């Protein structure tokens with residue numbers, strides 16, 4: 012079984028990817044891993060990609076697509092399939108991937124869409140606080156400390172990650188809506204999308220995912 016998992020920042024994609032991978036014995040691959048492997052092994056595609064990233068430019072779809080397809084084709088341990096995270100990011104990538112894998116055992120079978128309303132994601136991310144001293148994690152909306160912005164455990168002031176503010180999150184969510192939502196719609200037409208209501212407790216989300224993938 013080959014799976015794409017899609018979800019906006021804060022949708023819990025990371026947590027559930029690792030559970031899906033274990034439960035169904037899949038290769039869990041992110042495009043980041045693929046880029047790093049190509050660059051580390053100094054492949055021709057890696058060299059091309061590096062030329063773009065060194066200039067601070069986005070790697071063109073054509074190179075990304077080839078890298079992903081090559082990587083999947085050359086996996087020595089195929090397990091029961093793959094779980095791909097962070098790809099395809101755009102409709103063009105989705106169409107190219109389809110062209111490259113149509114009729115092969117690399118074609119995607121299921122797309123898991125982690126659905127969380129954007130206002131919930133905003134609270135999850137902008138509410139996040141951590142204690143640099145002891146590593147405790149809070150959310151000012153759902154699991155606040157007893158004293159505002161102070162760690163319950165050690166009394167240190169809490170901190171917020173630089174990217175967790177409303178403005179940078181808005182950029183990421185807008186990008187997701189603009190680029191990735193059309194990808195989900197594309198697979199929807201093919202009838203392979205499993206929508207998961209990911210605005211619930213972890214156990215409930217996990218049961219829905221298992222049910223969706225077992226059918």
Ligand SMILES: [Zn+2]
Nearest residue numbers: 142145162165
């Ligand atoms: Zn602390």
